[in-house]
Amino acid sequence: MSAVTLQIDGAIATLTLENAEKYNALTTAMLRDLNTHCDTLEHSNVRAVILTGADEKAFCSGADIIEWAQLTPRDFARHWVRLGHRVFDRIARLPMPVIGALNGHAMGGGLELAACCDLRVMTPRATLALPETGIGIVPGWSGTQRLAQQLPPAVLKEMALAGRRIGSDRALALGLVNEVAEDARAAAHALASEIASRAPDATEVAKTLIAAAYDEDTDAALEALGGWIQAGSSEKSEGVAAFAEKRDPRFGDDA
Known part of the structure; x- marks a missing residue:
């Protein structure tokens, strides 16, 4: 079974991260699945994409630490970081709008993945964080770049330097998410349906x-x-x- 599934239902597609036992932590296989699904979406008649996680606790807990911790510094920079950037850029540049349904926490690479979406819906209990400096690394998949266009500098520094989490109310007030809803997937689907009805x-x-x-x-x-x-x-x-x-x-x- 693919680590990331793609379901197309008429004009709306849903990408689901399927690594629930690790809170949808991103692996190399998952990044490659996302890249393959981007190929499909770019050649489809889909009008809106929903990106979500299979687990109710986490949208995505970030990059799989066990996998990247085994890499040499050179391979980490050359392959792991650059692969993530290529895939995330493809998601951001899909021709149709992408809606992040943050059904749970989005940490590190998970928040960076959410930042690639055009619109975001978040559950009230979910939190957002950039915890990388707490384990001796830095955000590597655009956390210091794309998120800098979406958050005030002081807030981004608070998250990246101090590792503080942001809750749904603050994320909404900052404009990082468009809506807070108990059922993030249902709210994202409603938004996708609105988009799909337009030219x-x-x-x-x-x-x-x-x-x-x-x-x-x-x-x-x-x-x-x-x-x-x-x-x-x-x-x-x-x-x-x-x-x-x-x-x-x-x-x-x-x-």
Whole structure:
């Protein structure tokens, strides 16, 4: 069985972390599963994605310490950290909105994974934390970078330097989560349904434009939008036809 499952129900997909015995701690296999599922989602007609955990106590407790603790410092930096970044960036850049259903605690890499989501719903009893300095490491999957765009500097430093947890009320007040609900998955599904009912192309373009405003993949976003416009133009149709027919293109020629 996959360590991360993907279920597609019409226009809504659900990604579920399936490592409940370790509070959904992320392993290399889980990161690779997430990457594979991103391939599927990028080529699908899904309009919204829900990302959640199988365990009721934890959305994700972070990276699997037993796995990464065995790595040499070089392999830790080259493979573990960079793999997580590649996968998390792919999740953040999916064309459709991603909603994090934080059904339990989100710690370390789990909070960094939640930060990749466009929207987040959190249960009242869940907490958020960056505990890495307490075990002699630092946040490695964008905790000091992407979260810096989502939290005030003093709050991020409080979490990363002192290891303090943030509860649901404070997370909501800070704007880190959009909603606090007893059933985070149900609330996330309701939000996903609202998104799925709207124009899919407009939703994708709006997400891309907002990401560019926050300097998230701006270069690719600009070229993707430009390519989208031209790919639907009469110029593209004429250019491709001229290439196939081995003739000079007649741009703007309505005759």
